[in-house]
Amino acid sequence: MALKLEWSNEQDKLAISDELIALLDKLLQKAGEAEGVTEGEVALTFVDDENIHELNRTYRGIDRPTDVLSFAMQESLDDELEIVYEVDADEADQLDAMTDVLGDIIISVERAQQQGEDYGHSLNREIGFLFVHGFLHLLGYDHQDEVSEAEMMGKQEAALSQVGLLR
Structure with missing residues (x-):
């Protein structure tokens, strides 16, 4: 898997244009x-200020919109117990696919537009x-x-400059 x-x-x-998605894939x-x-x-999701506000309040306890939220799937805490699964071969393939997920990024397009301006x-x-x-x-x-x-x-600036997204 790549x-x-x-x-x-x-x-x-x-x-959201195909060109923007291609640029973000290159940036990734x-x-x-x-x-x-x-x-x-x-996993990248584009939302509006209302939706990101709700997510920010629910998951971070901050009652206002923000520009970006990240939810890492590969994080583990020192005190966290390891989960052991007993599964058949088909379920094992599904679990392997899940372990490849780095996480979710949610971006408020409204906020991004305002900040760009x-x-x-x-x-x-x-x-x-x-x-x-x-x-x-997502990487910690x-x-x-x-x-x-x-x-x-x-x-951030090094990656952005490699794809031509300069200030």
Whole structure:
């Protein structure tokens, strides 16, 4: 299995072009290559501010919309118990497919459009930035302090420049 992008559009304010999806797939390949991630699946969903607000409130306890949310499937905590499955061969194939899922990225297209205008760059650049930001979160990166934020920002900008999404 290669690094694969699955996507869906659950908002109706802006059309999502095939060109944008191709660009995001290329960005995923470049960011994955830089991180040594060559296999897995990333699920990307485009939503509006109302939907991302609800998700942010439900899963993070933050009662406002945000630009991007990431839900990693490969995370495990030190205290977390390992799950042991007893399954037949068909079920084993399904479980193997599930273990290849890196996680979900949800982007508010409304928020991305506004931020692109605020920062003076294209919608594609803003969505690309949010996508690679979300991807790095799926891999365990965070930006809780200045050092980790600088590291994450550098990785994001490097991937974006490789696909021509410059400021």
